Amino acid sequence: MYNGGTKIMIKRILITVGIIVAVMLVLLVYTFMPAKIDVGSDRESTFAPSNRLAADRLPETALAMIEAGKMPARQAFAYRGGSWRGPYENGMAAILVRHPQATFLIDTGFGANVDEHWKTTPGLMRALASYVKETPAAVQLRQHGITQDQIKFVIITHSHWDHISGLEDFPGVEVRMPTAELNFIRERKMPGLIDRMIDHLNVRTFDFSGGPYENFERSLDLFNDGSVVLVPLPGHTYGSTGVFVNLHSGKRFLFTGDLTWAIEGFQLPAERPWLARRMVDNDEAEVRRSIVKVHQLMQRYPDLRVVPAHDRRVHDQITALPNFER
Numbered sequence: 001m002y003n004g005g006t007k008i009m010i011k012r013i014l015i016t017v018g019i020i021v022a023v024m025l026v027l028l029v030y031t032f033m034p035a036k037i038d039v040g041s042d043r044e045s046t047f048a049p050s051n052r053l054a055a056d057r058l059p060e061t062a063l064a065m066i067e068a069g070k071m072p073a074r075q076a077f078a079y080r081g082g083s084w085r086g087p088y089e090n091g092m093a094a095i096l097v098r099h100p101q102a103t104f105l106i107d108t109g110f111g112a113n114v115d116e117h118w119k120t121t122p123g124l125m126r127a128l129a130s131y132v133k134e135t136p137a138a139v140q141l142r143q144h145g146i147t148q149d150q151i152k153f154v155i156i157t158h159s160h161w162d163h164i165s166g167l168e169d170f171p172g173v174e175v176r177m178p179t180a181e182l183n184f185i186r187e188r189k190m191p192g193l194i195d196r197m198i199d200h201l202n203v204r205t206f207d208f209s210g211g212p213y214e215n216f217e218r219s220l221d222l223f224n225d226g227s228v229v230l231v232p233l234p235g236h237t238y239g240s241t242g243v244f245v246n247l248h249s250g251k252r253f254l255f256t257g258d259l260t261w262a263i264e265g266f267q268l269p270a271e272r273p274w275l276a277r278r279m280v281d282n283d284e285a286e287v288r289r290s291i292v293k294v295h296q297l298m299q300r301y302p303d304l305r306v307v308p309a310h311d312r313r314v315h316d317q318i319t320a321l322p323n324f325e326r
């Protein structure tokens, strides 16, 4: 039995809790509202005097998309201001690059063991998301006559599960990542599939020891011929890497990993909503700085094809295996 005073007390507590919950909901909704990253506040981004070779002096390099899985989602989760309506798909892809000196992959997409790998992801992600299997990259390559020993190495844009799942389908393949990314793994900043894999991988680390390139202070020209240039895009992880592929035809691509999930993230520019940032980004401020760099690149080079690792609309514009962009 309650007396009148207790009843009033309970009522006040309930009202207070109700107000707190309502305020938190409003704040959560706010984090999905449109908001552009302040580009003007970034003063670091200056472009190096062009050290790019004329396209016709570049080697004959070719590349092809290999879509290897997808995750249905809402665009609203991909960037601030994205739509809640309509279907939206995150593509899980590998990119095959054929350079005269080596054929290699950028990321792997979902591999044959993706069902096992999914279980290593955080519970909150499994509660909020789902995945759809497609033909793994290794199988697609075999179907088109490309054997495993022809893949000389895999450059990973970063060490998250959805980019490395397919590595198990290429046993012993050399996996290239910056030293910073190996530190990120060793420090267990984002435990998951990589921790199970790392001791079995044939890792070869690199550093961005090659001087300025475009608006990056450091870079690594993979073959010293201007065709494939790696640049640091830190924030999502320590060693997140961007990969420029410059073709003989003059076509240029920049693969940006998970710096943003949707192309609008660079165009606006806009970051992921708070909930997504909390789940996946190591350093939000650094992510914003890296996004601004890519935004400025797109403004300077309207023909540069910037490819977020999961924007399937962008992937669909790129020639898929067995055909190649040249």
Ligand SMILES: [Zn+2]
Pocket: 160, 162, 163, 258, 309, 310
């Ligand atoms: Zn990813």
